[in-house]
Amino acid sequence: MRNRVVTVTAALLLASAIHAKAQTKPAEATSGNAPWGVTGMADVGVRVTDANGDEARFERYRDLRSGLFTNCVFGKQTDGYLLDVTAKNIGYRDQQYAVDYQNSKFRFSFLYDSIPLNYCYNCLTPWREASANSWVLDDAVQNQVQKSRYPAPVTPLPPGFVAIPTNYLQNQLTSVYRAQAQTFEMQSRRDTTGVKFGYDMTNDVALSVDFTSTKKSGYQPFGMSHAFSNANELPVQLDNRTNDFGAAVEWVRPQGMFRAAFERSMFSNQFNDVLWDNPLNLTDYNNGLQPPSGPYDANGYSNGNGAARGRISSFPDNSMTVVSFMGLYKFNRTTTLNGTVQVSDQSNDDDLIPWTSNAQINQPSVWALFPHLAALPRPTAEAKVRGVNALVNFTSRPVRWMGVNAKYRHNTHSNISRPFPYDENVRFDAVSEETPGEFAEGHSVIRDTFDASVSFSPLAYSTLRVGYLYDNYDRTGRTHNDMRDQGMRLTWDTVGTAWLSVRVGYEYIDRTGFGFSEQAVEDAAAQPGLRFYDEADRERNRFNAMVTLTPFQTMDFTASVTYTDDHYGGPGMEFGLFDVTNTAYNVGVNYTPSDHVAMGVNYGRDDFSTYQRARNANPPPDPSWTDPNRDWTLDNDEKVNNVDVYVDLLNMFKNTGIRFAYNYSDSDNAFVLGGPRTVTLFNTIDANGFRTFEQLPDVTNDWQQFMIDLKYSFNAKVGFAIGYFYEKLSISDFATINLPGTDQPRIDYLGGLTTGYGNRPYNGSTFAARLLYTFLAPVTSIARRAGRSTGAAGPFFVRGTGFRGLAESGAGPPRI
Amino acid sequence: MLVAKQPYLCQRCHVTSRHPPTIYDGYLLKNSQNANRIYGRSCVVCHQMVHGSNSPNGKAFLR
Numbered sequence: 051m052r053n054r055v056v057t058v059t060a061a062l063l064l065a066s067a068i069h070a071k072a073q074t075k076p077a078e079a080t081s082g083n084a085p086w087g088v089t090g091m092a093d094v095g096v097r098v099t100d101a102n103g104d105e106a107r108f109e110r111y112r113d114l115r116s117g118l119f120t121n122c123v124f125g126k127q128t129d130g131y132l133l134d135v136t137a138k139n140i141g142y143r144d145q146q147y148a149v150d151y152q153n154s155k156f157r158f159s160f161l162y163d164s165i166p167l168n169y170c171y172n173c174l175t176p177w178r179e180a181s182a183n184s185w186v187l188d189d190a191v192q193n194q195v196q197k198s199r200y201p202a203p204v205t206p207l208p209p210g211f212v213a214i215p216t217n218y219l220q221n222q223l224t225s226v227y228r229a230q231a232q233t234f235e236m237q238s239r240r241d242t243t244g245v246k247f248g249y250d251m252t253n254d255v256a257l258s259v260d261f262t263s264t265k266k267s268g269y270q271p272f273g274m275s276h277a278f279s280n281a282n283e284l285p286v287q288l289d290n291r292t293n294d295f296g297a298a299v300e301w302v303r304p305q306g307m308f309r310a311a312f313e314r315s316m317f318s319n320q321f322n323d324v325l326w327d328n329p330l331n332l333t334d335y336n337n338g339l340q341p342p343s344g345p346y347d348a349n350g351y352s353n354g355n356g357a358a359r360g361r362i363s364s365f366p367d368n369s370m371t372v373v374s375f376m377g378l379y380k381f382n383r384t385t386t387l388n389g390t391v392q393v394s395d396q397s398n399d400d401d402l403i404p405w406t407s408n409a410q411i412n413q414p415s416v417w418a419l420f421p422h423l424a425a426l427p428r429p430t431a432e433a434k435v436r437g438v439n440a441l442v443n444f445t446s447r448p449v450r451w452m453g454v455n456a457k458y459r460h461n462t463h464s465n466i467s468r469p470f471p472y473d474e475n476v477r478f479d480a481v482s483e484e485t486p487g488e489f490a491e492g493h494s495v496i497r498d499t500f501d502a503s504v505s506f507s508p509l510a511y512s513t514l515r516v517g518y519l520y521d522n523y524d525r526t527g528r529t530h531n532d533m534r535d536q537g538m539r540l541t542w543d544t545v546g547t548a549w550l551s552v553r554v555g556y557e558y559i560d561r562t563g564f565g566f567s568e569q570a571v572e573d574a575a576a577q578p579g580l581r582f583y584d585e586a587d588r589e590r591n592r593f594n595a596m597v598t599l600t601p602f603q604t605m606d607f608t609a610s611v612t613y614t615d616d617h618y619g620g621p622g623m624e625f626g627l628f629d630v631t632n633t634a635y636n637v638g639v640n641y642t643p644s645d646h647v648a649m650g651v652n653y654g655r656d657d658f659s660t661y662q663r664a665r666n667a668n669p670p671p672d673p674s675w676t677d678p679n680r681d682w683t684l685d686n687d688e689k690v691n692n693v694d695v696y697v698d699l700l701n702m703f704k705n706t707g708i709r710f711a712y713n714y715s716d717s718d719n720a721f722v723l724g725g726p727r728t729v730t731l732f733n734t735i736d737a738n739g740f741r742t743f744e745q746l747p748d749v750t751n752d753w754q755q756f757m758i759d760l761k762y763s764f765n766a767k768v769g770f771a772i773g774y775f776y777e778k779l780s781i782s783d784f785a786t787i788n789l790p791g792t793d794q795p796r797i798d799y800l801g802g803l804t805t806g807y808g809n810r811p812y813n814g815s816t817f818a819a820r821l822l823y824t825f826l827a828p829v830t831s832i833a834r835r836a837g838r839s840t841g842a843a844g845p846f847f848v849r850g851t852g853f854r855g856l857a858e859s860g861a862g863p864p865r866i
Numbered sequence: 867m868l869v870a871k872q873p874y875l876c877q878r879c880h881v882t883s884r885h886p887p888t889i890y891d892g893y894l895l896k897n898s899q900n901a902n903r904i905y906g907r908s909c910v911v912c913h914q915m916v917h918g919s920n921s922p923n924g925k926a927f928l929r
Binding site: 215216217218221271273274275278279281282283574575576577580582583625626627658660662664665666667668669675682684686719721723727728731736738740741742743744745746747749784785786787799800801802804807808 | 869870871872874877878879880881882883884885887888889891892893895896897898899900901902904905906907908910911912913
């Protein structure tokens with residue numbers, strides 16, 4: 051009973067990784083061969099990695115540097131306690147250590163987990179980090195650029211050079227900042243340290259306390275801009291931490307349970323803002339005039355005549371407190387009621403950054419015209435949200451052939467922050483402007499969801515379910531005040547027979563928006579016929595089917611298909627997203643002719659298709675605003691193929707295990723623009739003789755991975771292993787800009803100075819030779835495909851060990 | 867939403883005047899400063915004032 055109740059608890063609450071680990075690990079320890087004893091494996095060796103191209107993408111979430119390979123799992127089980135200790139990738143950026151201990155009264159878990167995120171090893175930037183997150187350019191080059199722009203008489207840049215190219219001819223030149231750029235490795239890392247204690251005060255009452263601290267450090271690419279023509283990307287430094295504390299008391303009886311919990315989450319960021327130099331200005335732009343004609347340039351947001359240094363805000367410090375209560379009552383063997391109530395408080399009171407970093411705007415002569423810019427309305431965010439969540443589940447099976455399940459969920463997200471007025475504003479630290487009556491206010495949501503289903507079992511092994519869904523949103527700040535989903539679903543499951551499994555389902559959901567305000571759309575300067583797809587009227591049709599056939603004990607076939615179509619509409623809808631269709635097919639076969647051989651192959655095909663419409667127009671009263679000849683459309687179609695093949699040979703040759711796997715994925719993502727506006731542009735020739743419309747090339751990629759792992763056991767305890775995996779990505783993406791004829795980043799492309807971060811091809815391989823020491827007694831039978839992940843295959847295939855896990859921890863097939 | 871590519875993801879909603887409903891095609895990518903809304907970080911290279919600010923502002927393209 052206790053285990054079953056704990057399972058329900060885990061399903062109802064969002065458990066952290068360490069919680070989940072603490073709950074599952076003791077069960078693993080009990081699955082060994084001997085009821086008591088030592089289990090596990092030490093897998094230690096040497097690794098050699100070689101990679102070419104975009105090496106950071108090859109590694110992505112892992113650290114494959116040549117050196118030591120470690121993957122050790124140790125478990126001990128006595129009649130008094132269970133102990134599991136894990137150490138992986140010792141000394142590397144993806145190292146992990148875990149300890150789980152449990153006796154009859156006390157439970158303890160510890161986890162340290164480090165995960166890198168490798169962006170690029172060949173990015174470049176002309177900015178230098180003078181101090182933490184204060185980025186500077188070479189003053190001499192900035193001055194040279196500024197003198198080439200103003201004041202008159204200007205001094206042109208040397209022939210062949212430009213600051214930031216803004217047209218076709220300039221784009222053939224080289225930026226003066228290209229020579230300033232230095233290559234650097236951009237990577238960040240998440241380090242999670244957590245502990246959890248559990249204590250059974252009595253047979254019925256348990257306490258638990260946990261603390262997890264997650265630090266993020268390193269650098270990530272970040273977009274920031276001085277003007278529409280002067281977009282910049284820098285490697286922003288990260289140094290932030292989230293501390294999560296939780297405490298709970300749980301009372302469990304055979305008839306039910308009750309749990310009360312307290313959680314507190316705190317996020318703190320060492321950086322309140324980021325400062326960076328303007329590539330076009332050494333000093334704040336000053337045309338020598340008085341407001342409103344100066345000293346700033348009214349077009350500075352577009353042409354870059356703005357501040358010498360820009361400033362953007364970084365992620366704000368914030369916190370959340372949650373108090374929750376959960377209960378479960380079992381009326382009888384077939385009827386259960388459980389529920390949860392959570393009350394939460396979220397707060398952000400971080401310092402706000404000033405209106406601007408531009409000294410030419412931060413002065414009395416400008417404040418005389420823009421008095422609201424003299425000071426912020428308040429110095430800190432003063433943002434607060436109160437929340438209430440409630441969930442009730444009722445499950446009953448009053449008769450053998452019928453069951454009922456009903457669920458109600460309520461969520462109140464009440465934003466009680468005071469509105470923040472901005473009657474005046476500064477764009478891009480370049481231009482002060484009037485924005486009368488504008489203010490920002492937090493949005494609130496009240497959501498109620500009811501979901502009920504009835505299941506019938508008219509035939510052996512088969513269940514028919516009929517379900518109903520009601521989901522209502524009441525909210526502020528959107529064009530529709532209210533939105534309601536109503537739907538039904540029908541499923542048929544035939545499972546449990548020895549040779550056949552069938553699952554078929556159909557779902558229809560109709561979404562209707564209420565309280566539409568065309569004024570709200572027009573206030574945002576949008577076309578009145580626009581509907582936002584997350585609140586527009588929508589019809590969803592979803593179908594899925596899966597059949598598994600097992601004609602022989604040694605072979606199974608699986609085929610599945612899923613289809614989802616979302617159609618958006620509603621009165622007056624002219625623009626926005628109209629259709630999204632996803633279709634996925636999979637077929638696979640597994641064959642296990644003997645205890646020593648297992649193999650299988652799977653093929654999958656995914657099709658994604660969307661259709662959207664927009665109008666390229668100037669604001670009213672310009673006639674283009676209502677001109678249907680300015681309409682354009684986009685068909686976005688992506689096709690993806692996946693193939694996975696594996697062969698396992700375990701003890702087919704004496705004391706030898708061989709595993710082979712090959713995975714392949716390709717994608718073709720098309721962006722087909724259409725509509726009358728594209729025709730007009732296609733028929734227009736520019737000054738350089740080019741048609742002013744051109745379809746974008748498809749974004750394509752082709753990813754494959756090959757892995758082989760061979761293990762040989764000298765005796766029941768000691769073995770030797772060699773593993774090799776190879777991974778290759780070919781990719782073509784119009785959003786990644788390279789120097790002509792190379793795969794090297796170009797940082798000075800049209801309208802920007804970037805780090806060059808993008809999607810580039812790579813190939814890489816890793817070889818490892820390892821010594822294995824196992825604590826388990828040999829097991830000769832091979833696991834079927836479904837059992838492979840449990841690691842129950844034999845002495846050298848212990849859970850969590852081996853070379854396969856290394857290959858699987860990469861980025862996988864990319865989605866662009 | 868996460869598998870749709872910018873700027874077309876943004877344009878599913880931002881059908882407003884001026885640059886949001888611009889046709890971001892191969893011509894702009896090769897010939898215009900507006901190319902910075904197609905390559906790299908696309909729209910969000912400028913929209914950090916919206917997406918990265920700790921100001922309560924946020925519903926308009928402002929600080």
